[in-house]
Amino acid sequence: MAARAIWKGDLKMGSAKVPVKLYSAAQDQTVRFHILDKKSKTRVKQHMVDESGKEVPNEEIRKGFEVEPGTFVILDEPELGKLEPEASREIEITQFVAPKEIPPEYYDRPYYLGPDGDQSAYFALAQALRNKEKEGVAHWVMRKQRYAGALRAEDDHLVLFTLRNAEEVLSAKDLPRPAGRAPDKKELTMAKQLVGLLEGEFDPDEYKDEYRQRVMEFIKKKAKGHAPKLHLVKTKRKAASLDKVLSRSIETLRKEKKAA
Amino acid sequence: MPVDLYPGNRSSRLPLRMLGPEGEPLSRHYYSQETGDDLEDHEMVRGFEYENGKYVIVTDEELERLAPEQSRDIDLRKFVDLESIPPLYFDRSYFLAPSEGSEKVYKLLAETMAKSGLAGVATFVMRGKEYLVAIFPENGILRAETMRFKDELRTPKEVGLPDMKKVPAATVKKFENFIAKHSDKHLALKELKDQKAEELLKLVEKKRKQHKDVVKVEEPEERAQGKVVDLVEILKKKLAGKQKAA
Numbered sequence: 001m002a003a004r005a006i007w008k009g010d011l012k013m014g015s016a017k018v019p020v021k022l023y024s025a026a027q028d029q030t031v032r033f034h035i036l037d038k039k040s041k042t043r044v045k046q047h048m049v050d051e052s053g054k055e056v057p058n059e060e061i062r063k064g065f066e067v068e069p070g071t072f073v074i075l076d077e078p079e080l081g082k083l084e085p086e087a088s089r090e091i092e093i094t095q096f097v098a099p100k101e102i103p104p105e106y107y108d109r110p111y112y113l114g115p116d117g118d119q120s121a122y123f124a125l126a127q128a129l130r131n132k133e134k135e136g137v138a139h140w141v142m143r144k145q146r147y148a149g150a151l152r153a154e155d156d157h158l159v160l161f162t163l164r165n166a167e168e169v170l171s172a173k174d175l176p177r178p179a180g181r182a183p184d185k186k187e188l189t190m191a192k193q194l195v196g197l198l199e200g201e202f203d204p205d206e207y208k209d210e211y212r213q214r215v216m217e218f219i220k221k222k223a224k225g226h227a228p229k230l231h232l233v234k235t236k237r238k239a240a241s242l243d244k245v246l247s248r249s250i251e252t253l254r255k256e257k258k259a260a
Numbered sequence: 261m262p263v264d265l266y267p268g269n270r271s272s273r274l275p276l277r278m279l280g281p282e283g284e285p286l287s288r289h290y291y292s293q294e295t296g297d298d299l300e301d302h303e304m305v306r307g308f309e310y311e312n313g314k315y316v317i318v319t320d321e322e323l324e325r326l327a328p329e330q331s332r333d334i335d336l337r338k339f340v341d342l343e344s345i346p347p348l349y350f351d352r353s354y355f356l357a358p359s360e361g362s363e364k365v366y367k368l369l370a371e372t373m374a375k376s377g378l379a380g381v382a383t384f385v386m387r388g389k390e391y392l393v394a395i396f397p398e399n400g401i402l403r404a405e406t407m408r409f410k411d412e413l414r415t416p417k418e419v420g421l422p423d424m425k426k427v428p429a430a431t432v433k434k435f436e437n438f439i440a441k442h443s444d445k446h447l448a449l450k451e452l453k454d455q456k457a458e459e460l461l462k463l464v465e466k467k468r469k470q471h472k473d474v475v476k477v478e479e480p481e482e483r484a485q486g487k488v489v490d491l492v493e494i495l496k497k498k499l500a501g502k503q504k505a506a
Contacts, residue, residue, distance in 0.1 A: 002420025013438050023419045025348060029412050030389065033318065036307040040294040041315055044304060048278055048286040053298065056280045063276045064283065064475070065464045072283055073464045074473040075276070083459050094451065096443040100343055104394070104405045105268055105353035106452070112414070114421045124427040128435035134443060137451050148452050154346060156424035157416045161347060165454040170268045170492065172398035175355070179501030180363035183371060187364075191372040195339050199378060202340040204349065204410040207383055211390035214326050219318065223310045230325035233332075245365070 007142050008116055009089045011125070011151070011158075018125055019116040020091070022142075025159060026110055031215050084144045091140040091160070093151060099135050102150055106163045113151075113158040122158065129153040190246040197253045262362050263334060265386065266495040268353035268403060274457050283475030320388070327385040334393070334404075336369075336380035342396050345379070349392075349407040356395065356402040357498040370397040401499065 005021035035044050048056050063080070064072030115122035129136070129152060136151035138160060150161045183191070221227055278286045290299045307315030334356075358366035373380065379396035393404045467473055 003414065003418065013435070013442075016434070016438065023414075023421075025414055025419070026408060027412055027414055029409065031308065033306040033308055034315065035290065036305050036315055036317070037292040037294060037299060038303050038305045040292060041305075041307065041317070042292070042294050044290040044299060045293050046288050046290055049289045049298075050280045050284050050286055053289075056286055060281045061286065062279045062281070062283070064279045065274065065460070066277055067464065067468055067474075070478065071474065071476050072277060072279060072285075073467050074279065074283060074475060075460075075463065075467075076473075079463065083456060083463070085456075094442075095448065096439045097445070097447045099347075101445075101447040102347075104342070104345075104347065104350045105403065107347045107350040110348045110413075112416060112419050112421060114419065119422060119425050120427045120431060123425050124431035125435050126424075127427065127432045128439055131432070132436055132439045132443075134439050136439075137447065139451075146455055150347070152347070154348060155416075157421055159348065163452055164269060165457075166449050166452040167454055167457070168269050168271065169353070170270060170355070172355070172401040172403065175399070175401055176496055176500040177400040178358060178363065178367060178370070178499045180358070180367055183364065183368040187368055188372065191368050192376070195372055195376055195378060198337060198380075199339045199376075202338075202345045202381060206338075207381075207392045207409060209383075209390045209392075209409045209411075211327060211331060211385045215318075215323065215388075218322065218326055219308045219310065219316050222318075223314075223316045230322055232325060233327065233329045 005114070006111075009091050009140060009142075011093060011113075011138075012090045013093045013125075013136075016121070018121045019118060020113040020122065020158070021116045022160065023112045023114060024109075025112045029209065029212065031212060031219075085141045085146045087144075088141045091138050091149075091151075093136040093138050095137045096132070096134040097137065098133065099152065102135060102163070105169050107150070108162040108164050111160045111162075113160050123156065126153040126156055126158050129158075187243070187246065190243075190250065194246060194250050194253070197250065197257070262359040263356040263366065263402075264359050264498065265404065266355045266357060266491050266498075268355045270492070274460055279475075284477050323388040331383070331385040331390070334382045334384045334395070336382050336395065338381045339373070339376070339378040340381055340394075341377070342379040342394065345394060345407070348413055350394075351406045351408055354393075354404045354406065355495060356404050357495055363501070366402065367400075370400055370402055373397045373402075374400075 003023045005023055007022040009020060009022070011018040011020055036042060037044050048058075048061055050056055062074050062076070064074045066072055113122075138147075138149040138151050140147055140149070148163045148165070150163055152159055152161070218227065218230075278288075280286055290304060291297060292299055305317050306319070307317050310316055356366070369380075373395075374397045379394045381392070381394055383390055383392050385391070392407045392409055394407060395402055395404050397403070
């Protein structure tokens, strides 16, 4: 069954407009648990309490920004409402860059775009982005939130990503370089060999969330009343010299390759 | 290679606190629907709803024991060109810090990957979840980007997108020209600034100067001590080799 669009808008590039529908591309498969009251095995609820533990009803709750420890500036709903961006249906594309200009850590949520009416403009834009090997930088307002994003072609279709704010991404440049001595030449040569032996193509089919399956199987069995006994797994960690670890790894891999 | 994982993203959501009528900070509390009583941590359990209203209780210990030993280490079995991974897979970002005794391997791996331009791909289990990660160096530090598993992404077909149609070459050309005209060498970081946060801060500063709606509350000791642990600070110390395992 086809998914339902979560939003509709127009991709705007100069004077050209491409009407699109937005669909979630991600579907989180994490095993979802609920928090329960241990005694009654029922779902718990949440409320806001003051320091004495007394409940404060929703209509009495105010929001404040802590300017220094213990000092708050209170903001009321009309004030916060004024900060909301104006509603709009436009996804404005402001610039185009090479995909590597947007590092992985900026990508947040992916959405498929589908044509809303005119299919030829939609597929022409996807093709043009692919031919030019570029991603568009997008700005739009959706559900009272301002978003910055990246527009790119994924095979034949368009995908729009929300991007994280610059303030949200921690850069390695703000961190100290790791301590310790630099690797020597021999180690570098061996490591290079090892990485070379393991070089390949990214293939998403190679990776299955096996742990998720184990958890689900365990839950099914436990629901039927016969949970298997689980044993404590001991982690043993042997410290070996870097030299030995590397040469052993290379040896094993070579054997595996030959056997294959 | 034993390593520790630290978040590489931080929430930019401005921390607006919930306050009571007199401006006193409030906190969120769980309570039982059955009895209405407040619940402490040890009075709550984790349950999976397998039928409407029926739950299977799963403990931390069980989740821990369900992970096979070899799944707990980050075992890099494949190195790929980072740019060949479609961004659809990227989820959250972390930094890896060497754990005791692994500083040498860590540096060696970072340097080797930096030279080859490759990223290592691996899966591992941590705190009740399996992660698929791409590991790549940035300024001598290893970044681990968690990725979605394939079944966590819909396909265009599942979404119901139409198949590609043949389009007039002139329309493609028109878009190509537009792209060429508006292409830049670099992404302007100002495109990614948090405008709402800036506007909110401005409003806060203005009200503060006018002494409007400013409340001071005595900071209870508990709150002052219970300050959020700053993971970035711990990571910095860890990288600099100044602190043992957190």
